[in-house]
Amino acid sequence: xxxxxxxxxxxxxxxxxxxxxxxxxxxIGDRTQRPPFAPRRLVDIEMEVLAKNNHIAAxxxxxxxxxxxxxxNLVSSPGxxxxxxxxxxxxxxxxxxxxxxxxxxxxxxxxxxxxxATGVPAIQVNTGKGCHLDAQMVHDALHQLSPGAIxxxxxxxxxxxxxxxxxxxxxxxxxxxxxxTEGEDKPLKYPHMFAASRLMILNKxxxxxxxxxxVDTCIAxxxxxxxxxxxxxxSATTGEGMASWLAWLEQQRCA
Numbered sequence: 001x002x003x004x005x006x007x008x009x010x011x012x013x014x015x016x017x018x019x020x021x022x023x024x025x026x027x028i029g030d031r032t033q034r035p036p037f038a039p040r041r042l043v044d045i046e047m048e049v050l051a052k053n054n055h056i057a058a059x060x061x062x063x064x065x066x067x068x069x070x071x072x073n074l075v076s077s078p079g080x081x082x083x084x085x086x087x088x089x090x091x092x093x094x095x096x097x098x099x100x101x102x103x104x105x106x107x108x109x110x111x112x113x114x115x116x117a118t119g120v121p122a123i124q125v126n127t128g129k130g131c132h133l134d135a136q137m138v139h140d141a142l143h144q145l146s147p148g149a150i151x152x153x154x155x156x157x158x159x160x161x162x163x164x165x166x167x168x169x170x171x172x173x174x175x176x177x178x179x180x181t182e183g184e185d186k187p188l189k190y191p192h193m194f195a196a197s198r199l200m201i202l203n204k205x206x207x208x209x210x211x212x213x214x215v216d217t218c219i220a221x222x223x224x225x226x227x228x229x230x231x232x233x234x235s236a237t238t239g240e241g242m243a244s245w246l247a248w249l250e251q252q253r254c255a
Contacts, residue, residue, distance in 0.1 A: 011128040014137060015112070016144035022137075053167055056135035060142070060170025064153070070253050071153040073171035075193060077186070078159030080179040081203045083111045085236040085245075086154055090118045092246060093152070097253070100150045102141045104133040104158045111156065121145055132163040135170055152253065161190040172252065173198035180204050181211055184218035191225040199230045199248065206235040 012022045064071045074082050083103075090099055101122040103112040112124035123141040125133060138155060155171060157164045165174075176197040178186055181204060187194040194200060200222050202215060219231050232248060234241025 011126075012130065012137070013126040013128070014140050014144070015109075015123050015125075017140050022140060050166065053135045056139055057168035057170040060135055060139055063142070064170060064172070067148055067150070069150050069153050070249075071155060071169075071171040072252075073155045073157055073164075073169050073174045074177060075157045075161070075164045075174055075197065076159060076177035076179075077161050077182060080159070080177045080182065081236055082156050082159075082177050083114055085177060085201070085203060085234075086156060087114055087118055088236045088239070088242065089154075089245065089249075090115065090120045092242065093249075094119065097152050098149050099152045099154065100145050102133075102138055102145075102153065102155045104137070104156055106130070106158060127158055131158055131160045132167055133157050133169060134167050138169045152249065161186070161193045165190075165193040165196045175199045175201060177201045177203055178218070180207055180213040180215075184214050185221060187218065187222040187225055194222050194229060195226045197226065197229060199232065201245065202231065202233040204235060204237070205233050205240060206238045 011019070013019065014022045060071075063069075074086070076082050086101060090101075093099055099120050101112070101115045101120060103109075103115060103122055103124045104127060105111060105124070106127050106129070108126070109124040112122040115122035123144045125137050125141050127133065127137070133155065142153075155169055174193075174197040176194055176199070178200060180202060187200075200219075202218065205215075208215070215233060222229050222231065230248070232241060232244050234245055236242065
């Protein structure tokens with residue numbers, strides 16, 4: 001949990017929000033200190049942090065419902081191809097669905113810049129030493145967009161298959177993106193993330209001839225930890241399988 005790994009420390013920066021406004025220690029816990037608590041106290045703090053986060057997430061969810069916005073939380077390890085998948089997705093959806101993106105990274109605005117190059121608004125959230133987005137960060141970033149006009153919001157979380165599994169952002173679903181270059185055993189190594197996800201995207205399938213990756217085994221592992229998880233195999237680069245991903249998005253929007 002984050003109160004033990006130390007990711008609560010660091011400089012949070014949200015585009016359009018001052019540093020003073022971006023820090024909410026009374027809501028999400030003090031991100032600036034890490035005192036040496038006893039194990040029992042750590043458990044209490046973790047529960048308190050999650051409870052406060054879930055309260056804000058519920059508020060975000062109410063907002064998304066009121067504005068008829070489908071919010072999806074894209075989670076993965078670094079280098080899975082989330083941003084490339086998003087840029088190709090947004091290009092294909094251009095003119096048909098009003099989209100926006102909240103980008104989570106520890107530093108730089110490189111990914112938000114790539115998103116904005118497609119013509120879609122994006123807000124960069126730099127978490128500093130933080131290893132995940134939380135509900136307050138999403139709430140603050142959302143207010144820098146035009147939330148009433150958004151019908152599809154992609155939240156690209158910080159690359160990490162551990163902590164983001166525990167933090168509800170108010171999204172409809174988590175979407176786990178797994179590259180075939182990472183190994184088919186990731187669902188077993190990081191079961192909480194795949195158990196929390198509605199959909200697993202196996203990305204970069206154009207590289208299958210060049211790597212040792214068993215698609216069927218990976219899917220079996222994912223369904224071992226989450227029997228209900230849906231799976232789409234695709235290559236954002238070549239476009240193979242993108243139609244299935246777009247159809248899934250439309251299905252979720254209609255639902």
